[in-house]
Amino acid sequence: MLSRSAKLQYRDRLTMRVLRQRMGVFALSCALLLCMGQPLAAPADTLAVVVPKTQGGKIGSLVDLSLIYWRKKLYWSEGVRMQPVNLPTDSPQRRQFSQRVLGSLPEAQAEYWNEVYYHGTTPPHVVSSQEAVLRYVADTPGGIGYVDACKVDARVKAVAWLLGDGSFTTSPPPLNCSP
Amino acid sequence: MRALSCYGVLSVVVALSLCKSAAADDTAGGFLDGFKLGGYSSAYLNVHPGGKSEASLEELSFLLRWEGEGRWRFFAELEQEKPVSWKSGQGMTNDGAKIDLERFYFDYNISEQYNLRAGRFLTPAGRWNLIHAAPLVWTTTRPLATSRLFPQSINGVMLYGAKPFDNRAFEYTFFMEALEDQHLDGDEIQYRDSHGARFAFTGKLNLGLTLMEFTEDIPGTPQFRMAGADFMVKHNDWEFSGEGYQRYYSNNRDGGSGAYVQAVAPLGNRWFAVGRLENFKRPAEGSAERWVVGAAWRMQPNRVLKLEYVGGDEERADAPKGFFTSFAILF
Numbered sequence: 032m033l034s035r036s037a038k039l040q041y042r043d044r045l046t047m048r049v050l051r052q053r054m055g056v057f058a059l060s061c062a063l064l065l066c067m068g069q070p071l072a073a074p075a076d077t078l079a080v081v082v083p084k085t086q087g088g089k090i091g092s093l094v095d096l097s098l099i100y101w102r103k104k105l106y107w108s109e110g111v112r113m114q115p116v117n118l119p120t121d122s123p124q125r126r127q128f129s130q131r132v133l134g135s136l137p138e139a140q141a142e143y144w145n146e147v148y149y150h151g152t153t154p155p156h157v158v159s160s161q162e163a164v165l166r167y168v169a170d171t172p173g174g175i176g177y178v179d180a181c182k183v184d185a186r187v188k189a190v191a192w193l194l195g196d197g198s199f200t201t202s203p204p205p206l207n208c209s210p
Numbered sequence: 211m212r213a214l215s216c217y218g219v220l221s222v223v224v225a226l227s228l229c230k231s232a233a234a235d236d237t238a239g240g241f242l243d244g245f246k247l248g249g250y251s252s253a254y255l256n257v258h259p260g261g262k263s264e265a266s267l268e269e270l271s272f273l274l275r276w277e278g279e280g281r282w283r284f285f286a287e288l289e290q291e292k293p294v295s296w297k298s299g300q301g302m303t304n305d306g307a308k309i310d311l312e313r314f315y316f317d318y319n320i321s322e323q324y325n326l327r328a329g330r331f332l333t334p335a336g337r338w339n340l341i342h343a344a345p346l347v348w349t350t351t352r353p354l355a356t357s358r359l360f361p362q363s364i365n366g367v368m369l370y371g372a373k374p375f376d377n378r379a380f381e382y383t384f385f386m387e388a389l390e391d392q393h394l395d396g397d398e399i400q401y402r403d404s405h406g407a408r409f410a411f412t413g414k415l416n417l418g419l420t421l422m423e424f425t426e427d428i429p430g431t432p433q434f435r436m437a438g439a440d441f442m443v444k445h446n447d448w449e450f451s452g453e454g455y456q457r458y459y460s461n462n463r464d465g466g467s468g469a470y471v472q473a474v475a476p477l478g479n480r481w482f483a484v485g486r487l488e489n490f491k492r493p494a495e496g497s498a499e500r501w502v503v504g505a506a507w508r509m510q511p512n513r514v515l516k517l518e519y520v521g522g523d524e525e526r527a528d529a530p531k532g533f534f535t536s537f538a539i540l541f
Contacts (some may be wrong), residue, residue, distance in 0.1 A: 088322075094374035103372040103379060103412075106319045110281050134414055139447070141511035145540055146341050148248065151275035151285035172279075 077194050077204060078128055079180040081168050081187040086111075086175075090191045093199040097132050099175060101143075102152045111173040115155035116164055118177075124161065128177050131193055181208035241278065248273045252344035254536035259525065266295035268344065268536070271312065281319040287312040312363065327368040334368070334383040334408040335360050335420045336440045336453040344538035348449075348474055348482070348506050350516050354490035354498060354529055355468025359455050360422055360436055361401035365389040378413035390427070400427035406436075416442040420455075433460045447476035466492040480508045484518065490529075498523045500531070512540040 080090060088107040090096050098104035099115055106112055118125035120137040129137050144154045158167050161178040168174040169186035176187075183189045191201050249272040255265040269291050276284040292306035315329025332340050338356040341347065366388040372381040386405040406422030420438035425431060434457045442451040454469035470488035477483055484504045491497035504518025517535045525531040 092374055094377060094379060098372055098374065098379055101379075103381070104322065105325075106281065106322060108322050110319065112277070112279065139444075142346070145346055145512060148540070149250070149273065149341065149343050149346060151273065151283070153246070 076124070076127065077180040077192055077206060078124060078177045079183045079189040080175065080177050080191040080193070081165070081183060081189050082175050083168060083172065084186070084188045086173070086188065090201070093132060096191065096199075097134075100128075100132060100155060102147055102154065105152070107173060113175060114167075114171045114173045116167045116171075116174060116176040117155040117157045118161065118164065119157060119159060124177065124179060128193065131197055180204070180206050244276045244278045246275050248541060250343050250345050250538065250540040252536055252538035254350050254534060256350075256530055256532055256534050258530065258532040262298050264295065264297045266292050266306070268292060271343070283317040283319075284315070285317070286314045323371040323373045325370050327370065328366075330363055330365045331368060331385075333361050333364050333404070333422075334370075334385060335406070335422060335436075336418065336438055336455070337416075337442055337451065338453060343540070344536065345512060345514055345540040348472065348484045348516070349486065349502055349504060349518055350534040350536040351500075351502060351518065351520055351530070353453070353468070353470040353472075353486070353488045354500070355453060355455055355470055355488060358399065358490070358492060358495075358528060359457060359466055359468055360438075361387075361391075361399075361404050361424060363391070364404055365391065366404075372412075375411070378411050381408075381410045381412055383408040387424075401425065402427050403433070414443065414445075416440075434458065434465050435460065436465075447474075447482070449474040468492075474506075477505070482506045482508065484516075498526065498529050500529060504534075514538050 080096065082088075086107065087109050090099070095104070099113055100117075102115070104113065118128075120126075126136060129135065129140070133140065147154065156167070158164055161182050164176040164178050165182065165184065165186055168176045177193070180189070180192060189203070191199065192204050193199055194204055249270070251270045252268045253266065254268050255263065257263040269289050270293060271287055271289040274284075274286045274288070289310045289312050291308050291310055292304075294302060294304055295306055296302050311330065313329075313331055315327050315331050318326045318328075320326055332342075334340060336356060338347065338353060339360075339362055342352060342356070342362075344350075364385060364387045366386050368383060368385040370381070370383040372379050374380075384407045387401075387403060390402045391400060401424045404422065404424035406420065406424075408418060408420045410416065410418040418438075418440040420436070420440070422436045422438075423433060424436070425433045436455055436457045438453060438455040440451070440453040442449070450471075450473050452469065452471035454467075456467045457465035459465045468488070468490040470486055472484065472486040475483045482505065484502070484506055486502040487499075488501075489497065489499045500520055500522035502518050502520050504516060506517075507515045509515065515535070515537050517533075519533050520531045522531065523529075
């Protein structure tokens, strides 16, 4: 004959076991649903990541670059505030950069930017054209942007490249720029 | 309270007069140009299973940040809680209205991967506590495991940063309380001596681990140790997330636990279906199990309308049930 408290403990244990099983089934169902769908393919132009000519510091990897554009890394090594700049969301370069570096298209990032904004950080500045990116980066201490690699000129310094095949390099790649 | 409200409103007006809007141009200028002001607000309605209902303008929060050219940053959140509420049979009231300084801290960048924060900040435990603002979460109700097992805010210091790790980012946070909370809400639990750490791998799959020690400020209550784990993954508008916490007394006895798992599925036209299962157990409060089914309409990235039904164990003051709807906006 079980006491009342023992019965209650037994009922609690049973309830917890059932709940854990339900949560397990729920999590498994979620994982299966996740497997549905494939990511979008990226277009294929070489993009150059540009900084001011006098800017020190380096971008060692794609993850480094993503930390800058997710605004999780806010300062260059010498303490200058990073000032990332983006192209408009419908720009082919922005979409290619976003898909390759951040793993998603701009329209899928709204919730993330709301969260970041809630913590007092603003998304990268947006300018209207690649020429505007070059001007912004050239004139802004700590600036960093991306443009079609063939658009890079003497006003800025290219420090990394995203190749058409999706790879990342810090060595200048061969470019076939038509005049 | 009225005097406090006046000071709060006055400070907001002063801040508004000083600042440009959050959407304003970001280019550098003088000291005052470094200030930006934003905020959020939400209103909700709850129809309890027995038929009673209540509604309120839940909060009006102002977010103020400052950053200049150097390594310092500042951030504050001032919240006017429940400025107006209504209960069936009681009518309109502002009895629950109060001003709360939710966050107030300074950040200093030490180096690329090390940052120091000092002031009042949200406890970096799990995900929900860090993004609990109404426009950022999918449901009107909050999982109990994220609100009654550990302190939601801490007055103290924090060391944090992020660094690349393999193909993902590794984020770390170490934090320690320096000053006990000076003001508590009615049913809020007083904590002290809180310290801990949070580690997270972020990328397509986000995984987090929280380790904490703290004491509930009740005579004779020993120290708690808590371990928590959380995850969140998003793909093609689907989102799955969860958090789980287990607390132990310092003599290793069970000190309470809680967990939730939540799924969000796209329905089209910015509508999303939301489902959540949660459980919660706390010494002297017993256990509770709840489920939530509902929908959310993100009509704009910064505006969301939520509809949900909460069922499960017997309704409690800290675990309301029934039908909920709310509208939230981030500005």
